[in-house]
Amino acid sequence: MKICAVLRVVPDLVEEIEIEETEIVPFAYIANERDEHAVEEALILKEKAGGSVDVLGVVDEDTASDVDEPLAMAYAKGADNLIKAILSRKTFRRYEVAKGLAEFLKDKGYDVIFTGIQAIDAFAGTLGGMLARCMNLPYIGGVVEVDVQNGTLVVKKELGGGLLGEYRVSTPAILGVVSAERPLKFVPFAKLKKAMKEANIDEVDIEVPEIEGIDVLRYYEPPKPEITLLEGDPEELAEKLVEVLKEVSVL
Amino acid sequence: MDVGEMLETYFERLSEVSESERYKQCLQCGTCGGSCPYGIASPFTPRRMILALRAKLIDEILESGAQWLCTACYTCSYRCPSQIPLTDAIIPALRELSLLEGNPPEELAAALMNTARYGNPFRESPRKRDSWTKEVEFEVPLMSKKKEADVLFIPECFGAYHRRCREITKAFAEVMYLLGVDFAILGNEERCIGDLTRLCGEFGLFEDLMEKNIKTFEKYSFNRIVTHDAHAFNALKREYPKMGFEKEVLHHTQFLFENLDKLKDMFNELDYTVTYHDSCYVGRRNGIFEEPREVIKAIPGLRFVEMKRIRENALCCGGGGGGVWLDSFIRNFLKERPAEDRVREAASVGADVLVTACILDVPMFEDALKVTGLEGQLVVKDISELVLEAIR
Ligand code: SF4
Ligand code: SF4
Numbered sequence: 001m002k003i004c005a006v007l008r009v010v011p012d013l014v015e016e017i018e019i020e021e022t023e024i025v026p027f028a029y030i031a032n033e034r035d036e037h038a039v040e041e042a043l044i045l046k047e048k049a050g051g052s053v054d055v056l057g058v059v060d061e062d063t064a065s066d067v068d069e070p071l072a073m074a075y076a077k078g079a080d081n082l083i084k085a086i087l088s089r090k091t092f093r094r095y096e097v098a099k100g101l102a103e104f105l106k107d108k109g110y111d112v113i114f115t116g117i118q119a120i121d122a123f124a125g126t127l128g129g130m131l132a133r134c135m136n137l138p139y140i141g142g143v144v145e146v147d148v149q150n151g152t153l154v155v156k157k158e159l160g161g162g163l164l165g166e167y168r169v170s171t172p173a174i175l176g177v178v179s180a181e182r183p184l185k186f187v188p189f190a191k192l193k194k195a196m197k198e199a200n201i202d203e204v205d206i207e208v209p210e211i212e213g214i215d216v217l218r219y220y221e222p223p224k225p226e227i228t229l230l231e232g233d234p235e236e237l238a239e240k241l242v243e244v245l246k247e248v249s250v251l
Numbered sequence: 252m253d254v255g256e257m258l259e260t261y262f263e264r265l266s267e268v269s270e271s272e273r274y275k276q277c278l279q280c281g282t283c284g285g286s287c288p289y290g291i292a293s294p295f296t297p298r299r300m301i302l303a304l305r306a307k308l309i310d311e312i313l314e315s316g317a318q319w320l321c322t323a324c325y326t327c328s329y330r331c332p333s334q335i336p337l338t339d340a341i342i343p344a345l346r347e348l349s350l351l352e353g354n355p356p357e358e359l360a361a362a363l364m365n366t367a368r369y370g371n372p373f374r375e376s377p378r379k380r381d382s383w384t385k386e387v388e389f390e391v392p393l394m395s396k397k398k399e400a401d402v403l404f405i406p407e408c409f410g411a412y413h414r415r416c417r418e419i420t421k422a423f424a425e426v427m428y429l430l431g432v433d434f435a436i437l438g439n440e441e442r443c444i445g446d447l448t449r450l451c452g453e454f455g456l457f458e459d460l461m462e463k464n465i466k467t468f469e470k471y472s473f474n475r476i477v478t479h480d481a482h483a484f485n486a487l488k489r490e491y492p493k494m495g496f497e498k499e500v501l502h503h504t505q506f507l508f509e510n511l512d513k514l515k516d517m518f519n520e521l522d523y524t525v526t527y528h529d530s531c532y533v534g535r536r537n538g539i540f541e542e543p544r545e546v547i548k549a550i551p552g553l554r555f556v557e558m559k560r561i562r563e564n565a566l567c568c569g570g571g572g573g574g575v576w577l578d579s580f581i582r583n584f585l586k587e588r589p590a591e592d593r594v595r596e597a598a599s600v601g602a603d604v605l606v607t608a609c610i611l612d613v614p615m616f617e618d619a620l621k622v623t624g625l626e627g628q629l630v631v632k633d634i635s636e637l638v639l640e641a642i643r
Contacts, residue, residue: 014369014374014375014376015376015378016376016378030368077353183354183357183360184360185353185354186350186353186354186355186360186363186364187353188347188350188351188453188455188456189367189453189455189456189459190454190455190456190458191351191455192367193455
């Protein structure tokens, strides 16, 4: 089975982030957590069904080196090929990115393409579905487990409320992963450093087409929530709380 | 890895951190397992680990998870008649194999990955490491500004970030300030000293941390390091010299003792009963027993009582050797945490205050107070908090 996993980087929220009118300037980038799960599930599928895993790091020119460590991490865990897709684009429209990536992926012969189902940067979460649309492939999101039975994929998907749905889907297909079926594999420091030295990363430039769509006009910081401390004995407190809840129309 | 590869990797590591042949001198006496706080629950006590290693059953140890049932309290190593380095080598080298297999307990894995990325296990920004200094009313000098000082004070990760432990850091810094000590901190240049990474078998990360820290130390001029973190003290004193770092390192109990004459003139009377917990890496591992007791006994009005298990025989709080991140794992094997047993012991001898000297003790024991219902009856204080209270 020829497997691909998409790995994006997102701003590291542990560090400071500056929000300017038309730009978000993070201090550092980190692998998108759901994509790390997508890579993990891709490697699990390889263990189950055999084949190879290519990891496709998706970055912009200015974040190109930020994906090196996450790619090396995937290599240390058993990924076969590492590709760095450097986007050249003018806008942040995800549909355009999906189109650009689809153009690159379409003749690569992948049986399954994994993406994380979401990203902290809300624009990126829809990539899996859009990619499927552009490539005319089936898409299943909310994936928590993947098996192969008689050449078809059997996929467990979260339906909410604790329910799981089981789907059969023929390959090629695109799967959006919520979480891999086992915890992310730990990679010791020395092994990661070794992988960073040894791993061979192929670079490709992805021409992102410009298509009319929604533009970002301005970024805002979310308003700081107002905190009011209620004081008094329990009875008074309960009364005040009821008042407040009525005010905000919860009661 | 197959068993052959595991054994090869294991003994290679063993020979790097200790004499790899020593384990062959095991008498199978069972002193280690009988002394271990987890011995009763562990499928492989140190004695059985060695037996399994001899029989090439290393995979069975790893599958059982016994390598994680250890909080590096050093009791087994201290008592072993053959002086086998159980805590520093036999167990961490087994843990390293788990790390290489990629499946250590999850909380611990997260702590190690955070330490590699951010220089602290809490997933906090390295740029906020000195934020505690903004919560005190005196200036805490930074090495980057001051360039030289008599004392380099290392708050270490818990002391810099952990909500409760920061109080201890602030208290000790204030004691130094009131004593007029010429001290400074590295602030945001400091990163994890790494003793827990070593004891957890993350040797590569430990080496990296040592290299980076030593490089930072070398930028400045100071005479000695003082820290209230018992594990940082242990690593700086015992491991860093192997990498060429040769400065005097003092635990804060030693430092307080050194300044006792001055402190005595400043002490006010306190009126309650205290007992003292010998932390593993202050007492058993590094032989500091008298200094903290002398400091406590010098405070007028305090009544000092001893618990039953003291000095070399003190019970571990369960936080060391990665124990703080192994809690849910260990709970699968053991109902009562050692810390719960310990606070009951402190209460049973009539103490109002349990005085400690390792930064991990305070959160461990305070949690145990909640579980045992002793909250309100017994209070936990680091020795620096006690001293500050007496001189304020
Ligand atoms: S105490 Fe030492 S000699 Fe005795 S069983 Fe344990 S490791 Fe072997
Ligand atoms: S160091 Fe302590 S906890 Fe670890 S095995 Fe030895 S006695 Fe047990």
